[in-house]
Amino acid sequence: MKKGLIFLLTIVFVVGLMTGCGGGAKNTTGDGGAADSAAKEVKIGINYELTSGLASYGEASVDGIMMAFDEINAAGGINGMQIKPVKFDNKSDAAEATSLATRLMTQEGVVACLGPATSGCYMATIPVAMGNKIPIISASATADEGVTTTAKGDVNEYVFRLCFNDSFQGVTMANFAANNLKAKKAVIIQDRSSDYAAGLTKNFISTFEAAGGTIVDKEAYVAKDKDFNAILTKIKGEKFDVIFLPGYYQEAGLVIKQARDLGITAPVLGADGFDSPVLLELAGATALNDVYFSNHYSSLDKDPLVQNFIKAFTEKNGKAPNAFNALGYDLGKYIADAIKRAGSTEPEAIKDALAGTENFVGVTGSFSMGADHNPIKSIVVIGLKDGVQDTSVKVDVK
Numbered sequence: 001m002k003k004g005l006i007f008l009l010t011i012v013f014v015v016g017l018m019t020g021c022g023g024g025a026k027n028t029t030g031d032g033g034a035a036d037s038a039a040k041e042v043k044i045g046i047n048y049e050l051t052s053g054l055a056s057y058g059e060a061s062v063d064g065i066m067m068a069f070d071e072i073n074a075a076g077g078i079n080g081m082q083i084k085p086v087k088f089d090n091k092s093d094a095a096e097a098t099s100l101a102t103r104l105m106t107q108e109g110v111v112a113c114l115g116p117a118t119s120g121c122y123m124a125t126i127p128v129a130m131g132n133k134i135p136i137i138s139a140s141a142t143a144d145e146g147v148t149t150t151a152k153g154d155v156n157e158y159v160f161r162l163c164f165n166d167s168f169q170g171v172t173m174a175n176f177a178a179n180n181l182k183a184k185k186a187v188i189i190q191d192r193s194s195d196y197a198a199g200l201t202k203n204f205i206s207t208f209e210a211a212g213g214t215i216v217d218k219e220a221y222v223a224k225d226k227d228f229n230a231i232l233t234k235i236k237g238e239k240f241d242v243i244f245l246p247g248y249y250q251e252a253g254l255v256i257k258q259a260r261d262l263g264i265t266a267p268v269l270g271a272d273g274f275d276s277p278v279l280l281e282l283a284g285a286t287a288l289n290d291v292y293f294s295n296h297y298s299s300l301d302k303d304p305l306v307q308n309f310i311k312a313f314t315e316k317n318g319k320a321p322n323a324f325n326a327l328g329y330d331l332g333k334y335i336a337d338a339i340k341r342a343g344s345t346e347p348e349a350i351k352d353a354l355a356g357t358e359n360f361v362g363v364t365g366s367f368s369m370g371a372d373h374n375p376i377k378s379i380v381v382i383g384l385k386d387g388v389q390d391t392s393v394k395v396d397v398k
Contacts, residue, residue: 042081042345044069044335045088045104045113049121052092053224053250056276057117057324061139062087064328065114067316068336078339086110094124101125105132111345112137112335117324119143119196122161129158135351137335139327140296142166142272144199148373158347160354160373162331162364166196168379169271169294170203173244176292176381178211181267183241185216189231189255191247192220200246200271208244216240221251228255232262242266248273253282260287272296275323275382285387292383296323297364300389309363323364330362 046065049058069083077083086108090097097116104110105128113129113136116122122141129136139162141147148159177183186208191197205215217238219231232255235243243259245252245268256268260283267290274293299310299320309329313321321329337360339345342353357369367375383390 040081041084042078042339043084043086043108043110045086045101045108045110046115047088047090047097047100047104047113047125048115049092049117050089054092054118054121054248056249056278057140058089058092058115060276060322060324061115061117061328061331063317064313064321064325064330065332067313067325068329068332072332072336078336079343081345083336090116090121092118092121094121097121098124098128101128101136105129105134110134111339111347112350114138114331114335117141119147123147126156126159130156133158133351134347135160135354137162137331137354139163139331140272140324142169142199143195155372158351160369162327162334162362162367162375163272163296164377164379165374166199166271167203170200170246171207172294172379172381173200173269173271173292174204174207174211174213177242177244177267177269178208178213181242183208183213183267185214185240186242186244187216187235187238187240187266188218188244188246189228189235190218190220190245191223191251193222194247196248196273197246201244204244204246221247221255223248223251225251226254228258229262232259232264236262236264240266243268245270246273249276249279249282253279256291257283257287265290267292269293272323277319277322280387283387288384288387290383292381295380295382297326298380298382298389305361306363326363330364333362334360 046062048062049055050062069085072078073082086104088100090100101113104113113134115138116125117138117140119141122138123143123146125136135158137160141161142163142165144165144167148161149155177186188201190201217235219235221228221231243266245255252270252274270293272293272295275295280288309326310321313325338350338353338357342349355369355373360367365377367377370376
C-alpha cells in the first residue's frame with residue numbers, strides 16, 4: 001500500500017468486475033413503421049431492489065443509471081439510438097429477481113440487463129443470463145464466489161461486475177486496522193446469515209492475524225435483528241483496539257449506536273455495506289466518529305470528473321450522491337460504451353465488447369476488464385466524523 005490521506009486513501013488491487021447487459025433481437029430498419037421506430041432505440045433492462053429491505057442500494061444505483069442514460073440520450077444516444085430503459089423492482093427477493101430476468105430477456109427484447117445490486121439477487125439471475133446468452137452486469141455484487149466464475153474456476157461468459165470483491169475489502173480493512181490504527185486486538189461482530197459478511201470476515205481474520213493481530217472475540221447476529229445489547233455488553237468486558245463489523249447499514253447503524261450508548265469508544269470498521277444515508281439516520285451523528293469503511297469512491301476526490309458528477313447529481317436529485325449512485329452512473333456509461341464499441345445490439349457482440357474493455361474512465365475510477373470479468377481498479381477507505389466524511393484525519397498507509 002501507499003502513503004496518503006486517509007479519506008483519499010487509495011489502495012490499488014487487481015480485482016475483477018462483472019457487468020451485464022441483456023440481449024434482444026437485432027435491430028432492423030423499415031419504412032417508418034414499428035420496425036423503423038425500434039431501430040432508433042435500444043432496450044436495456046434494469047432489475048433492481050427498489051422496495052423492501054435492500055431498497056437503499058437499488059434506488060441509489062438506479063438513480064445513477066438513469067442520470068447516465070439521460071445524459072447519453074440528450075447527447076444523441078448510442079450510435080444514433082436512444083436508450084429505452086425497461087425497469088422492474090425485484091423487491092429485494094432473489095426469486096423475483098430471477099423471474100424478472102427471464103421476462104426481460106425472453107419477452108421485453110432487452111439487449112442488456114443491469115443489476116441486481118446485491119450479490120444474492122444478482123447470482124440468482126446468472127443461470128438465466130447464461131441460458132439466454134445475454135450479458136448481465138452488476139456494479140455492486142461483491143461476493144467472492146459464484147459471481148463471475150463458477151466453483152470450478154471457469155468464467156461465466158455473460159456475467160460481469162464493476163466492483164472489487166469482498167476479499168479485497170476484508171484485506172484492506174485488516175491492513176488498515178494493523179498499519180494505520182496500530183491495532184493489535186480486534187473483536188468481530190458478524191451477520192451470520194450473510195455470505196457478504198462471511199467473505200469479509202474470512203479475509204479480515206487471515207490478514208489481521210498474519211500482521212500479528214489477535215481476534216479476541218467473535219460474535220454473531222442475524223439480519224433484521226434490532227437489539228444488540230447482549231452482544232455488546234459481553235464484548236465490553238474484553239480488551240480490544242477495534243471492532244470489525246461486516247454487514248449492511250440496517251444493522252450496522254443500530255450496532256454502532258448501541259455500542260456508543262454503552263460507552264464503547266473503540267473504532268468501528270466496516271465495508272461498502274455501510275454506505276447509505278440510513279446509517280446516519282439509525283446511528284445518529286454523535287455515534288459516527290472513529291468509523292471507517294472501504295468503498296468504491298470518495299466525494300473528497302478532487303478529480304474534476306468526480307466533482308462535476310457530484311454537482312450535476314446534486315442539482316438533479318436535490319441531494320449529494322453516495323457510492324451506489326456513482327457506481328450506477330458508471331454502470332450506465334459502461335454499458336453504453338460497450339454497445340457503441342460493439343457497433344451492434346447483438347448480445348454476443350456486446351458481451352465481447354464488455355470483456356475487451358480497456359482503460360474505461362469512470363467516476364469510481366478507471367479500469368480495464370480482467371480475464372475473469374472482474375475489473376482492475378482502486379479501493380478507498382473512508383472515515384466519518386459526526387457522520388460525514390472527515391477531511392482532517394491523516395493516515396500513514398503501508
